[in-house]
Amino acid sequence: QKEVEQNSGPLSVPEGAIASLNCTYSDRGSQSFFWYRQYSGKSPELIMFIYSNGDKEDGRFTAQLNKASQYVSLLIRDSQPSDSATYLCAVLRNQFYFGTGTSLTVIP
Amino acid sequence: NAGVMQNPRHLVRRRGQEARLRCSPMKGHSHVYWYRQLPEEGLKFMVYLQKENIIDESGMPKERFSAEFPKEGPSILRIQQVVRGDSAAYFCASSPFKNTDTQYFGPGTRLTVL
Numbered sequence: 001q002k003e004v005e006q007n008s009g010p011l012s013v014p015e016g017a018i019a020s021l022n023c024t025y026s027d028r029g030s031q032s033f034f035w036y037r038q039y040s041g042k043s044p045e046l047i048m049f050i051y052s053n054g055d056k057e058d059g060r061f062t063a064q065l066n067k068a069s070q071y072v073s074l075l076i077r078d079s080q081p082s083d084s085a086t087y088l089c090a091v092l093r094n095q096f097y098f099g100t101g102t103s104l105t106v107i108p
Numbered sequence: 109n110a111g112v113m114q115n116p117r118h119l120v121r122r123r124g125q126e127a128r129l130r131c132s133p134m135k136g137h138s139h140v141y142w143y144r145q146l147p148e149e150g151l152k153f154m155v156y157l158q159k160e161n162i163i164d165e166s167g168m169p170k171e172r173f174s175a176e177f178p179k180e181g182p183s184i185l186r187i188q189q190v191v192r193g194d195s196a197a198y199f200c201a202s203s204p205f206k207n208t209d210t211q212y213f214g215p216g217t218r219l220t221v222l
Contacts, residue, residue, distance in 0.1 A: 004150070042215070042216075043199055043213040043214060043215050043216050044151065044199070044213050045213070046210055046211075046212075049210070088150065088151065090151075094164070095153045095156065095164060095166070095167070096141070096151075096153055096211065097153070098143075098150040098151040098152070098153075099150050100148070100149055100150040101150060
């Protein structure tokens with residue numbers, strides 16, 4: 001079983017819509033949860049991190065964590081074409097474990 | 109404040125040669141992490157180093173791969189006798205504290221083995 005699982009996509013949403021990205025993790029000992037964005041050929045950049053159950057909002061981004069279900073999600077409101085990228089979910093236990101990423105395309 | 113720097117950005121090697129990848133962490137960061145990203149796969153942790161010490165190398169292949177982070181100079185990931193399967197993007201990240209909230213990634217080195 002993989003440490004972190006994501007739907008590879010591709011996920012397509014129209015401009016202005018809400019994009020919903022999902023991630024599950026296998027180990028209940030995971031402590032912190034991160035979302036990174038990676039443009040093609042570029043390095044990952046941190047979007048958000050979350051430690052506690054519930055929602056955490058930052059601008060157009062909302063991270064949601066449900067430890068009981070071992071589930072973390074990222075919502076992107078008012079999606080823009082510049083949001084088109086691969087989104088990597090990562091969990092921190094003794095080291096970082098990354099998912100394979102979900103490819104998002106925002107259609108103008 | 110310069111970000112994490114990696115060089116070279118692109119490296120081409122023939123099978124059997126050695127590859128040396130360099131990483132200079134952000135100023136003030138003493139923790140360095142190396143990751144490998146294969147096509148269609150996620151980032152895989154390889155090794156975590158602090159100055160002059162390897163803290164966790166659980167993700168490193170047992171043979172041909174080594175890493176160091178000397179007191180002076182960049183961290184180096186060394187791959188001996190490269191094979192085609194080593195072709196990947198290798199990313200370095202740094203943080204000011206161990207496994208802190210934020211790891212800052214460098215631009216990566218894309219290794220191609222012919």
